[in-house]
Amino acid sequence: MSADDRLLDVRDVTVAYPGRHGRDGVRAVNGVSLHIAPGEVVGLVGESGCGKTSLGGAVMGMLPLAGGEISFQGERVDRENRTWMREYRRRVQMVFxxxxxxxxxxxxxxxxxxxxxxxxxxxxxxxxxxxxxxxxxxxxxxxxxxxxxxxxxxxxxxxxxxxxxxxxxxxxxxxxRLLVADEPVSALDVSVQVQILNLLKDISEQLGVACLFIAHDLAVVRYMCRRTYVMVGGAIVEEGLSDTLFAHPAHPYTATLIAAVPDVARGLAARSR
Ligand SMILES: Nc1ncnc2c1ncn2[C@@H]1O[C@H](COP(=O)(O)OP(=O)(O)OP(=O)(O)O)[C@@H](O)[C@H]1O
Ligand SMILES: [Mg+2]
Incomplete structure (x- = not known):
């Protein structure tokens, strides 16, 4: 994929929260790179606390970067440029x-x-x-x-x-042009989860809206996204086609994610069969 094909380009991004009361700060995201093509639904999966929401916040322009840069349609996201950010905040929407x-x-x-x-x-x-x-x-x-x-x-x-x-x-x-969906179904009842996942899927297909789909559950991400990034401790440890990750996880952490398949994932797997 050439850089021109990229709707969103996250390069070597670090997000840090300042420490308080003399304690050390937290480096929630550490040198992460990822990209999304126009209309593409991309998964970001990892356990609780690994930095998914922090990365999402950085993409939304809500958190300052301690390193790296983020571009949207070839233009650098500049939090200081209020006019540009106003348009960006329209182009990139959050699903909570x-x-x-x-x-x-x-x-x-x-x-x-x-x-x-x-x-x-x-x-x-x-x-x-x-x-x-x-x-x-x-x-x-x-x-x-x-x-x-x-x-x-x-x-x-x-x-x-x-x-x-x-x-x-x-x-x-x-x-x-891009939705950042941070665990959009984890607060919902299992039967409703599938409906909302299908809705998000249909919308991105019909309207060509790209999506960064954040979840802790690899099976849900596999159902939603052709391509997925796996995050551990603030870094991306594996990236690839979701089916390939699922069938042949390269990183031991990805394998443990697959082993921990919750009920909704079994339901989804049954549906796609
Ligand atoms: N406002 C904050 N101030 C300080 N530390 C924070 C803040 N928000 C998050 N963190 C820390 O940053 C790290 C990453 O948190 P983050 O919320 O990005 O994880 P997550 O992958 O979204 O987790 P979850 O799956 O539970 O939502 C954690 O160690 C967390 O404690
Ligand atoms: Mg989170």
């Missing part, structure tokens, strides 16, 4: 583990979507209320929600799966 925190408790799902559409106005027609209403209905349909019913509900009146659908609709409302 628990979307509750990202949703305003005082707005119905439909009103929240319309507000996001109004604030960003990424396409003609969104200046008018009927235009926003039409786009909102389109987005709700895209995430498999009945706008007439669910659009009128407040976040606390939605199930976890429904809330995650709204979270995804909200991310899509601003026209992103």
């Amino acid at each position: 583990q628990d979307p509750m925190g990202a949703l305003n408790p005082r707005l119905t799902a439909g009103a929240a979507l319309e507000e996001t559409l109004y604030v960003h106005r990424t396409q003609p027609g969104l200046e008018t209320a009927p235009g926003r209403r039409a786009r909102r209905q389109e987005l709700m349909a895209q995430v498999g929600m009945d706008d007439a019913v669910m659009g009128a509900r407040y976040p606390h009146e939605l199930s976890g799966g429904q809330r995650q659908r709204i979270g995804i609709a909200r991310a899509l409302a601003v026209g992103p």
Whole structure:
């Protein structure tokens, strides 16, 4: 793959948290490189505390880099350049583990979507209320929600799966090229997990939106992503096609991840057979 084919290019990135009260700081990410092509869904897998969320935060431009650099569509992510960052924050959207925190408790799902559409106005027609209403209905349909019913509900009146659908609709409302999905299904019931995974998969295929899919479960990542990075202790230890990683793990850690296959993964494996 040439550098021009890269939507996102993370080169030798280090993220460090400062120490407090005289204690040493934490190097959460240590010299990580990874890349994502336009429309590609790429997995990032590793055990709790290995640095996945920190790397995601660096990609989102939320955390400063202690080393290395990140480029998006060939341009360097520069946290100091506010105009550039505003556009970047539109192009790169986050899908959270628990979307509750990202949703305003005082707005119905439909009103929240319309507000996001109004604030960003990424396409003609969104200046008018009927235009926003039409786009909102389109987005709700895209995430498999009945706008007439669910659009009128407040976040606390939605199930976890429904809330995650709204979270995804909200991310899509601003026209992103990349989603950073940090454990997007781990807070959900197993049966709902599969639905949300399939939704994310369909969306990236239909809209050509790329995704950095973060999880601690290799089987879920394999189901979602053709290509996967395995992270241990802040570093990438293995990268490759998910099927190959699964069949012939090169790193002993990858092998232990495969051994620890939880229920949802068995369900997914049964489905793909
Ligand atoms: N704000 C912070 N201040 C200091 N240290 C932090 C901070 N956030 C994370 N860390 C540390 O950085 C390391 C990586 O944390 P991170 O949240 O990136 O891991 P993770 O792979 O996302 O884990 P999980 O699977 O549990 O979400 C951990 O050792 C963690 O304790
Ligand atoms: Mg995390």
